[in-house]
Amino acid sequence: xxxxxxxxxxxxxxxxxxxxxxxxxxxxxxxxxxxxxxxxxxxxxxxxxxxxxxxxxxxxxxxxxxxxxxxxxxxxxxxxxxxxxxxxxxxxxxxxxxxxxxxxxxxxxxxxxxxxxxxxxxxxxxxxxxxxxxxxxxxxxxx
Numbered sequence: 001x002x003x004x005x006x007x008x009x010x011x012x013x014x015x016x017x018x019x020x021x022x023x024x025x026x027x028x029x030x031x032x033x034x035x036x037x038x039x040x041x042x043x044x045x046x047x048x049x050x051x052x053x054x055x056x057x058x059x060x061x062x063x064x065x066x067x068x069x070x071x072x073x074x075x076x077x078x079x080x081x082x083x084x085x086x087x088x089x090x091x092x093x094x095x096x097x098x099x100x101x102x103x104x105x106x107x108x109x110x111x112x113x114x115x116x117x118x119x120x121x122x123x124x125x126x127x128x129x130x131x132x133x134x135x136x137x138x139x140x141x142x143x
Contacts, residue, residue, distance in 0.1 A: 005112035019131035035065040077101040
């Protein structure tokens with residue numbers, strides 16, 4: 001199962017040809033499970049100004065698996081923030097802590113295009129999809 005971060009969805013809906021969008025398109029076309037959490041859903045939808053596009057995007061997200069966030073997710077996010085801060089790493093956005101926590105707690109991969117997730121990969125066990133390393137064949141065997 002894959003959780004795509006807001007950055008990837010925005011690029012996807014704007015048809016930007018990024019490596020992450022290419023991977024997301026491959027995941028979609030192969031029918032792999034894609035999930036969304038409330039934070040990503042909110043971030044994507046709040047940025048849409050056109051009503052027609054808003055409803056189209058909302059309907060699209062209605063068809064994805066929804067990962068609920070409970071108290072464990074929030075406390076884990078705070079614990080990671082504190083852990084990284086003690087090591088001299090400043091996390092710029094609490095929302096990134098929560099998204100990372102959703103992925104880690106549910107043991108799912110995060111597809112992102114945001115350097116703010118790198119400390120979570122290095123120090124907290126966040127599993128991510130490395131776009132440069134994945135070919136279609138390698139991807140198929142990993143998920």
